[in-house]
Amino acid sequence: MNGCLMRILVPAVLAASYLFPTHAASQEESFPVLFTNVHVFDGVNEARIENANVLVVDNLIAEVSTEPLVVANAQIIEGGGRTLMPGMHDQHVHLTVFNPLSDGLRQNITPFHLGGVATIRSERILMNGFTTVRDLGGPAKSIARIIDSGMFPGPRIYSSEAFITQTSGHADFRKLNDRHPTLSGQGPSHWVESEMSFIADGPDQIRMAVRENLRRGATQIKIMVSGGVTSEFDPLHSLQYQADEIQMAVKTAEQWGTYVTCHVFTEQAIRNCIDNGAKTVEHIPFLTPEVAEVMVQKQIMFATAVAPVYSVSTEQAEAFYTPASFAKWKTVRDAAANMIEVIQTTPGMIDLYTLGTDLINNWDQTLEQDKKMSDEFKYLLEANFTPFDILRIATSNGARMNRLTGLNNPYQDGPLGVVEVGAYADLLLVDGNPLEDILLLSDPDTNLKIIMKDGVIYKNTLD
Numbered sequence: 001m002n003g004c005l006m007r008i009l010v011p012a013v014l015a016a017s018y019l020f021p022t023h024a025a026s027q028e029e030s031f032p033v034l035f036t037n038v039h040v041f042d043g044v045n046e047a048r049i050e051n052a053n054v055l056v057v058d059n060l061i062a063e064v065s066t067e068p069l070v071v072a073n074a075q076i077i078e079g080g081g082r083t084l085m086p087g088m089h090d091q092h093v094h095l096t097v098f099n100p101l102s103d104g105l106r107q108n109i110t111p112f113h114l115g116g117v118a119t120i121r122s123e124r125i126l127m128n129g130f131t132t133v134r135d136l137g138g139p140a141k142s143i144a145r146i147i148d149s150g151m152f153p154g155p156r157i158y159s160s161e162a163f164i165t166q167t168s169g170h171a172d173f174r175k176l177n178d179r180h181p182t183l184s185g186q187g188p189s190h191w192v193e194s195e196m197s198f199i200a201d202g203p204d205q206i207r208m209a210v211r212e213n214l215r216r217g218a219t220q221i222k223i224m225v226s227g228g229v230t231s232e233f234d235p236l237h238s239l240q241y242q243a244d245e246i247q248m249a250v251k252t253a254e255q256w257g258t259y260v261t262c263h264v265f266t267e268q269a270i271r272n273c274i275d276n277g278a279k280t281v282e283h284i285p286f287l288t289p290e291v292a293e294v295m296v297q298k299q300i301m302f303a304t305a306v307a308p309v310y311s312v313s314t315e316q317a318e319a320f321y322t323p324a325s326f327a328k329w330k331t332v333r334d335a336a337a338n339m340i341e342v343i344q345t346t347p348g349m350i351d352l353y354t355l356g357t358d359l360i361n362n363w364d365q366t367l368e369q370d371k372k373m374s375d376e377f378k379y380l381l382e383a384n385f386t387p388f389d390i391l392r393i394a395t396s397n398g399a400r401m402n403r404l405t406g407l408n409n410p411y412q413d414g415p416l417g418v419v420e421v422g423a424y425a426d427l428l429l430v431d432g433n434p435l436e437d438i439l440l441l442s443d444p445d446t447n448l449k450i451i452m453k454d455g456v457i458y459k460n461t462l463d
Contacts, residue, residue: 166245
């Protein structure tokens, strides 16, 4: 799969206002970039740094000053009083995942389809202002290599590589009559079971699956520890993986200096993960105050992925899902409001919250879904999160989560998610003040005037 993805060539029609230089070209023609007359949201503090100047040298922020800066041979960008902020983080994406419920897709789609669509999606994600993503299932490392080499625009990618699931777990994507890769003695019946998702039962198989993902370049490990909405053969209440299995995944990841995150829905599933060493959890719709307090005590970070629950109507969901999955979706939707209330009323939980969208669709509709990434801002605002909290969730909180990868972190030259001296120059120039109107970020085509990643300007629509 990885080799297939690397060989895909994707044509693109690029708007004149978007600038997509290669990494090599940016190094050869590197000039300092000086932003003047900007108000800086630094990703951490609610008060903006007013009337500031920010200097970028190569791919790092060299100076943040309220005093004028004179820099020889600099490209000067007059900010016009706009807001300069860190590039955003989406901590739960699936670049190469399609809707597993579709028989036609499973039987007819190829790795080449997925690689091509994932590459194109990466450009759209960057144009939404997300300069970093954490991919939580699917072979995304090859897409990261394409982007990091400068061949195609996209965000920084922290890839988990293949899902790790038990038999009949949330990432067991087999149809009813597909053979079991181990019990049959014949291996996987479909490339999905060898590239997209590993069916691993027992500590020994889990250890092998974790090591294989690390070999492929995973920065962190994702395991499935409860039922999910889209999978056909696991009810939401099902507890997946036992203590010794979770511990093996954690121990094996820790030997590489990184961490395990868990797909979890129910209270008991969350407890199983955090009691057995997982550092982060995903979704948690049935969160309780008692578990939230434990998460704060242990500093367990999380991403909820609210948009997939609220971005479609009940009628749309009923048409999209199988009857069994629709019933699960409705249960999760009904629980989500209580989860949000628990997060808001438990001191310290917002500090652990990261933005994640988890948006997937049929492979030919994913570009439409990518436009919904910023819906998360709308739903969090409607849930009475402040714009400042939402901005932290989408910037410095996500960056802090990614630092859990330790020496596996592919981006070691400086911090991400902040505007400070020494940080990576991943920057957005916003037309307006998102601390007053967070929904400015829901219209990135209009309101994101400049998108810079790694010191390179990928979009500039200033007059």
